Amino acid sequence: xxxxxxxxxxxDTLITALLLSLLELEGFTLLHGDGTEAAAVVVERLKPRLxxxxxxxxxxxxxxxxxxxxxxxxxAVLFSPGHARADVEAMARARGLPWFTLPIGRTRxxxxxxxxxx
Numbered sequence: 001x002x003x004x005x006x007x008x009x010x011x012d013t014l015i016t017a018l019l020l021s022l023l024e025l026e027g028f029t030l031l032h033g034d035g036t037e038a039a040a041v042v043v044e045r046l047k048p049r050l051x052x053x054x055x056x057x058x059x060x061x062x063x064x065x066x067x068x069x070x071x072x073x074x075x076a077v078l079f080s081p082g083h084a085r086a087d088v089e090a091m092a093r094a095r096g097l098p099w100f101t102l103p104i105g106r107t108r109x110x111x112x113x114x115x116x117x118x
Contacts, residue, residue: 003117004049007031009039009057015081015102019052026110040068047072050113055080055088055099066095075116079104 006028010016020030028050033042039059043051051069055078059065069076078099080088085101092099098116100109 003027003114005029005031005046006050006052007033007042007046007048008052008054009033009042009059010052010054010081011057012054012081015054019079022106022109023052023113025106026113038064040064043068043072043074048074050074050117051076053078055091056082060091077113077116 003026006020006023008016008019008023010019024030031046031048033039033046037045039053039057040062043065051074053060053065053076060078066076068074076095076097078088078092078095078097079102080099081102088099088101098112100112104112
């Protein structure tokens, strides 16, 4: 059973690999950008069902990315491997997005993502 496609955008390759491993175990199809494109362009091109977006990325604060997410019909979820919980929570609430901080267990991540996908 597949839960659809997922794209993880983060500058931290270790965090990206960890999340992709967990997502693959949960039945998601993993998508990858080529590393040269802007986040909005990658979302427009790949049209993932789900986007996990590192709140540390400068693009996580850019309207162009959220426009691409809306246009593609993608569900965005913010996460933070290092920001204080209050920072990522405030950022997510301002946009009405689900969010999480690391570390997170596999069960909790699955529940959060399936709830976000409806």
